Amino acid sequence: NAGVTQTPKFRILKIGQSMTLQCAQDMNHNYMYWYRQDPGMGLKLIYYSVGAGITDKGEVPNGYNVSRSTTEDFPLRLELAAPSQTSVYFCASSYSLDPDREDTDTQYFGPGTRLTVL
Amino acid sequence: AQSVTQLDSQVPVFEEAPVELRCNYSSSVSVYLFWYVQYPNQGLQLLLKYLSGSTLVKGINGFEAEFNKSQTSFHLRKPSVHISDTAEYFCAVSPRGSNYKLTFGKGTLLTVNP
Numbered sequence: 150n151a152g153v154t155q156t157p158k159f160r161i162l163k164i165g166q167s168m169t170l171q172c173a174q175d176m177n178h179n180y181m182y183w184y185r186q187d188p189g190m191g192l193k194l195i196y197y198s199v200g201a202g203i204t205d206k207g208e209v210p211n212g213y214n215v216s217r218s219t220t221e222d223f224p225l226r227l228e229l230a231a232p233s234q235t236s237v238y239f240c241a242s243s244y245s246l247d248p249d250r251e252d253t254d255t256q257y258f259g260p261g262t263r264l265t266v267l
Numbered sequence: 268a269q270s271v272t273q274l275d276s277q278v279p280v281f282e283e284a285p286v287e288l289r290c291n292y293s294s295s296v297s298v299y300l301f302w303y304v305q306y307p308n309q310g311l312q313l314l315l316k317y318l319s320g321s322t323l324v325k326g327i328n329g330f331e332a333e334f335n336k337s338q339t340s341f342h343l344r345k346p347s348v349h350i351s352d353t354a355e356y357f358c359a360v361s362p363r364g365s366n367y368k369l370t371f372g373k374g375t376l377l378t379v380n381p
Contacts, residue, residue, distance in 0.1 A: 153310075180367050189276070191357060191371040192311075199367065239310060243366050254299060254318060254366040258311040 150175050153259035155240050161265045162230040170225040170262050172240030180243045181223040182207075182256065183215065185236040192239065198223055199245075230266045238262045269294035269360050273372035281380050282350055288343040288375045290358035297363040300341040302332055305355045305374075314356070317341065318363075328352065353379045 156171045174181065179200050184192040184207075194207030198217040212234055214226040223242075227234060241256040274289040292298065299318050303311040315326025322334040332343045341358060358372040 182367070182369075189373060191373040194369075197367050241311075245364075245366055254361070254364070255301070255313060255316055256366060256369055257313065258303075260310040 152176065153240055153242055153257055155238075155259040155262050157262060158260070159263045161267060162227075163267060164230060164232065166230050167226070167228050168230070168264075170227070170238055170240075170264075172223045172225065172259060173221050174223075174240075174242040174257075175221065176242060176244070176252070176257065177220065178242035178244045178257075179220070180245055180256075181217065182241040182243075183213070183223070183225045184239045184241065185209065186239060186261075187236050195225065195238075227264075232266050234264065235266045236264060238264060269296075269298065269362065269368075269370050271358050271360050271370055271372035273356075273358055273375050275375050276373065277376045277378070279378045279380060280348055283347045285346050286344065286348050286352075286377065288356050288358075288377065290341045290343065290372060292339050292341065292358075292360045294339075294360060294362065299361045299363055299366065300332075300334060301359040301361075301369070302326065302330070302341070302343050303357045303359060304328075305357065307354070311357065314343070348377070348379045350379050350381060352377060 153174045182197045183195040193209045196215040198204045240259040243256040270293045272291045301316045302314040317334045325331045355374045361369040
């Protein structure tokens, strides 16, 4: 299993540009998440999805959009990039509702995308 | 809602010394507890977790943590650290059965010096 994969690893955007951060998982997890990590602030949840076709806002959703058309993929869209969106973005996935699975109710993270908006 | 407080933002120690990284949480419901480790320029890796059962949890790389419900704590310990343990450590909590509501602490940077 590759686990959770993210592309790109690094990106520099100009103010006002748009981009999509890609995330995929091959663990058959039903839940997926996007976080941003800023220095000294821990991780903040941007959006999450409990299954294909279902998404919901987290703590800091403004300036972002998501979609979940398949179980495996959960892209994060930035429209009109702003310097405040300079951050490291992590995608994660988890499985819920099955107490017999070793990985149930545990989030697994991708390697991250480092985004700079200038 | 729940919250997590990691009491130390930085912990410097010498190699082969014991270490304890402190984590306290607040929640009105029963919780799951997690410790993640983040090595420089990498993603978060699960170190250990408490879902139920024994309150002493053993994880990877010789780390362990103890869930103390009365003190609402989940401190991480290792009896003898190595240079390679230098990393940032995050404590996290979620309501039992609602892992999508995972809340992270701000992290503790463990620096192991020779």
